[in-house]
């Protein structure tokens with residue numbers, strides 16, 4: 001809900017300048033106005049809002065390029081209220097699998113029905129609790145074809161998982177025989193942040209912990225890259241705060257943190 005509220009507020013406050021999503025407001029129904037009001041009243045929310053808009057734009061741009069090079073399946077891991085499946089430009093050319101915690105998925109489907117957003121024929125749902133169930137089983141039951149080149153997005157999920165669940169999921173993705181592309185986001189370890197970013201992080205961490213959804217896992221970029229390489233991922237493109245600013249926020253002139261949130265793309269295709 002929080003991520004979707006930021007995307008909706010981005011449409012209403014910044015007119016989707018980083019990430020344009022015609023369904024972001026609609027899927028929230030009456031909650032969209034609340035999201036916009038919270039964004040206006042709490043300017044400190046802007047940093048997270050723009051990060052979420054940026055990570056989704058990064059993922060969708062990478063997906064579009066990969067579809068042109070042969071991707072035929074998209075797996076949205078921890079889909080939440082992500083709307084890509086309902087506005088996909090690819091039609092039957094790209095099958096889409098939304099994987100999520102069973103409770104979140106049931107809640108989303110009820111919201112879609114309320115908003116009058118149709119579930120398209122190219123979309124399948126795979127309810128999976130990452131800490132307890134194998135992604136492979138959930139996708140098999142949804143008729144995912146491991147022989148096809150596939151694209152996985154995993155946005156806003158990794159920090160909530162244990163390292164064990166993260167490695168299991170990465171191992172599965174790396175082993176998809178048809179080849180896999182992957183985009184996910186993660187955060188630098190809190191103890192490595194500047195005092196300003198640490199204070200911002202602590203506020204967010206306290207908020208999610210109070211909701212019973214603690215941030216569990218952070219990575220040192222070099223350690224993560226080595227791990228990804230050991231799984232067989234290549235072409236690792238990792239945008240930390242300086243690279244994100246250079247690519248998406250050149251007009252930003254405020255203080256520039258060196259550490260914070262990252263968005264990363266990697267692939268097994270061509271190896």
Ligand SMILES: C[S@@+](CC[C@H](N)C(=O)[O-])C[C@H]1O[C@@H](n2cnc3c(N)ncnc32)[C@H](O)[C@@H]1O
Pocket residue numbers: 001003004077078079080081082100101102104128129130131154155156157160161
């Ligand atoms: C912050 S939301 C991000 C949602 C969406 N990807 C986005 O960017 O808006 C985190 C998502 O991870 C899912 N999630 C968290 N822990 C999970 C777990 N153990 N198993 C399955 N899904 C999980 C939640 O259900 C939720 O959809």
